[in-house]
Amino acid sequence: MSYSRHSRHFELSRKWLLILGSVLIATFIGLFFHVKAQALEPKNNVNLYLFWGDGCPHCAHAKEVLEPYIKQRQNIGYQKYEIYYNVENQKKMQSVGEALKIDASGVPLLVVGDKPYVGFSDSTGNEIIERLEYCSVNACPDSVAEIVGTEKPIAQDIPSAAKENTKTEPTNSPNQSSTSRPDKYIDLPLLGKINTAHFSLPVLTVIIALLDGFNPCAMWALLFIITLLIGMKDRKKMRLYGTAFIATSAAAYFMFMAAWLNLFMFIGHVTWVRTIIGLLAIAAGGYYLYDWYQKKTGCKVTGNEKRKEVFVKLREIVKERNIWIGLGGVVLLAAAVNVVELACSAGLPVLYTGILSSTGLETWQYYAYMLLYILFFMLDDLVVFFIAMTTLKVVGIESKYSRVTRLVGGVLMCILGLLLIFAPQVLMFG
Amino acid sequence: MKVIKIGAIWCNGCLVMKPRWGEIEKENPWLETEFYDFDESPETVEKFGVDENLPVAIFLDKDGNELKRFNGEVEKDELLKALEAFRAK
Numbered sequence: 001m002s003y004s005r006h007s008r009h010f011e012l013s014r015k016w017l018l019i020l021g022s023v024l025i026a027t028f029i030g031l032f033f034h035v036k037a038q039a040l041e042p043k044n045n046v047n048l049y050l051f052w053g054d055g056c057p058h059c060a061h062a063k064e065v066l067e068p069y070i071k072q073r074q075n076i077g078y079q080k081y082e083i084y085y086n087v088e089n090q091k092k093m094q095s096v097g098e099a100l101k102i103d104a105s106g107v108p109l110l111v112v113g114d115k116p117y118v119g120f121s122d123s124t125g126n127e128i129i130e131r132l133e134y135c136s137v138n139a140c141p142d143s144v145a146e147i148v149g150t151e152k153p154i155a156q157d158i159p160s161a162a163k164e165n166t167k168t169e170p171t172n173s174p175n176q177s178s179t180s181r182p183d184k185y186i187d188l189p190l191l192g193k194i195n196t197a198h199f200s201l202p203v204l205t206v207i208i209a210l211l212d213g214f215n216p217c218a219m220w221a222l223l224f225i226i227t228l229l230i231g232m233k234d235r236k237k238m239r240l241y242g243t244a245f246i247a248t249s250a251a252a253y254f255m256f257m258a259a260w261l262n263l264f265m266f267i268g269h270v271t272w273v274r275t276i277i278g279l280l281a282i283a284a285g286g287y288y289l290y291d292w293y294q295k296k297t298g299c300k301v302t303g304n305e306k307r308k309e310v311f312v313k314l315r316e317i318v319k320e321r322n323i324w325i326g327l328g329g330v331v332l333l334a335a336a337v338n339v340v341e342l343a344c345s346a347g348l349p350v351l352y353t354g355i356l357s358s359t360g361l362e363t364w365q366y367y368a369y370m371l372l373y374i375l376f377f378m379l380d381d382l383v384v385f386f387i388a389m390t391t392l393k394v395v396g397i398e399s400k401y402s403r404v405t406r407l408v409g410g411v412l413m414c415i416l417g418l419l420l421i422f423a424p425q426v427l428m429f430g
Numbered sequence: 431m432k433v434i435k436i437g438a439i440w441c442n443g444c445l446v447m448k449p450r451w452g453e454i455e456k457e458n459p460w461l462e463t464e465f466y467d468f469d470e471s472p473e474t475v476e477k478f479g480v481d482e483n484l485p486v487a488i489f490l491d492k493d494g495n496e497l498k499r500f501n502g503e504v505e506k507d508e509l510l511k512a513l514e515a516f517r518a519k
Binding site for chain 2: 219220221223224227228296297298299300301307308311394395396397398399400
């Protein structure tokens with residue numbers, strides 16, 4: 001009984017303690033938000049600089065996310081600079097990049113205070129809003145203002161100049177509303193809803209890579225080395241040298257594509273660059289269609305002297321007793337062959353990297369897409385190598401397949417080339 | 431009649447044609463064929479004037495005169511038709 005009363009007393013005490021604790025916590029939370037709300041009261045004018053391109057979907061997304069927020073904030077000055085069509089704005093963007101020591105080759109580029117944001121996603125939007133909030137209460141340096149020739153935000157009481165700081169942008173860009181491209185969803189069985197904007201770039205990557213892969217410019221050296229190794233019936237060497245050859249070819253092609261990508265990123269996606277890539281794509285597409293129309297199959301015997309030199313060296317490499325020297329030889333020769341043969345299949349990778357550079361992705365995503373491209377590009381080599389490894393026979397891939405890829409590739413290149421020139425926004429995947 | 435085949439080990443089309451010719455030769459034991467490697471037989475290459483696409487199949491009559499020439503990949507049926515047409519020559 002005594003125990004029960006004592007226990008009940010303890011329960012009551014605990015109940016009161018819980019109530020008291022809850023009240024205290026609620027008070028602290030209330031105080032915290034009150035203090036925070038006070039802290040968030042804007043004290044400063046802040047400039048948000050947006051360098052954007054007409055037709056760039058990520059730029060349109062940035063506007064969609066940020067503009068409603070900016071409209072509610074009287075202290076935020078909003079400066080927009082279109083760079084695809086406006087050379088002056090391009091120069092400003094470059095100067096901003098130099099001042100902030102960043103790679104200002106892609107849009108959207110946003111700057112709050114001295115903090116730049118290259119590219120845009122929902123998380124970037126949140127970061128920018130947080131930064132705007134921060135700079136509204138804490139003075140942030142603004143070196144962009146001097147470069148673009150706008151007023152530096154000065155800490156002052158609010159309300160003040162407010163939206164007067166929001167200039168209409170100095171640009172001759174076309175109608176802005178054309179840049180707004182809402183996400184498009186398709187409902188697929190098993191896969192569910194898919195955003196086509198996110199889906200189309202991987203699909204395009206795989207299609208172009210496969211078309212490119214069936215144009216076996218550097219495959220003759222792989223066939224030659226496999227045939228020599230099969231003749232020796234040395235599976236260990238075959239596996240090692242074949243893998244080394246394929247890996248080196250993939251690395252050489254990757255570097256070649258990375259060089260094009262960086263060139264396009266460096267030059268920027270100004271109209272004339274896009275037009276040149278488009279014209280090159282149409283020319284290469286025309287050549288593909290001409291090649292398809294010729295109906296010729298088999299292997300061209302022109303340029304055979306170069307091949308003979310490679311064959312002599314490959315024979316020496318295969319005969320080399322020291323496997324490591326042989327391996328080094330294969331790597332060097334594979335790199336040399338691929339570099340020489342790059343011109344043979346320049347059309348599709350150049351076009352692809354041109355398109356890729358306009359998507360406004362994160363840096364790692366560019367390289368991930370190129371790796372995906374390389375994987376599908378090397379698929380035919382991998383198939384031939386795998387069959388040779390398992391059956392000790394070298395198989396050829398019928399020319400009729402490469403002829404189909406010539407036709408499809410030619411048509412695709414012409415279409416993509418025309419789109420790049422006349423409707424680039426279609427190719428700027430979100 | 432004889433068929434001269436010229437190919438190369440680095441040539442994808444030659445690898446495609448190799449099993450096709452293998453089947454034809456097996457099914458037609460009367461057929462006489464000779465194979466020359468493009469890189470190792472420069473005299474034959476020059477003699478027959480091979481300057482287009484590989485593989486090349488040259489049909490010769492008993493006197494060594496050229497009857498027909500195929501460049502590149504050819505379907506088996508087409509080769510069999512040509513063999514039937516020139517068999518007596």
